[in-house]
Amino acid sequence: MSTADEARDPGLQPERTRLAWRRTTLSCTVVAVLAVKLVVSDEVTARELTGLALSSLVWVAFLAVAHRRIRSLGAARPLPLSRRGALLAAGCTVALAVFGAAVIW
């Protein structure tokens, strides 16, 4: 962790990375909302509830990954992104696409 008098990175790299995670979370939110809109109509059926649950689950998973990473960026010399974090973020993206393809098909 940081010592008080250590000069922080003047290029604000951790801050920029944090904002990149926020932007990506925002994009993920938009796509998750679109996915919900894709499957939900007026009536409530098992299919619609499943769609709603799956997209919410993917969205929450992405939120958790982003939150963990944003917290770890608070250190003075943040560690590189973990392989698991990268795979999970990409996995959420792929899951939304596969889910959408199943609905559209």
Place this chain on the structure above:
Amino acid sequence: MSDFVQSLRLWFAPRRIRDEGETPDYRFSLANERTFLAWIRTALALIGGGFAVDQFLPDLRWGVRVGLALALLAGGVLCALRAVNHWVRCERAMRRGEDLPVSRFPALLSLAVAAVALAMVVLVLFGRAGR
């Protein structure tokens, strides 16, 4: 291709990469991470576009609409997987002190997006004229 298989193995064996070379300046790793996130956003945008085609172009014939939507979704999946792969390869190159990997993917992706956009313009115009 064998290079791809090799980096695919690295996706799931994080320890192996940590043993090689030396840890680069954390700022370079963060820059690599931001590039990865930008690619993930591109993937999400393609996927959102696929959803939008299905939702907002209901006048198109079923086959055309589903074909376009699935093409965009497949592009999004490809983009996300490639994001991880490229991130891993860049991270490894930085540790070993090698040049960063070059890639044909951005050019291919822009050509594909241009083709889909052109197809949409044609389809929407024809759809209007046909009614």
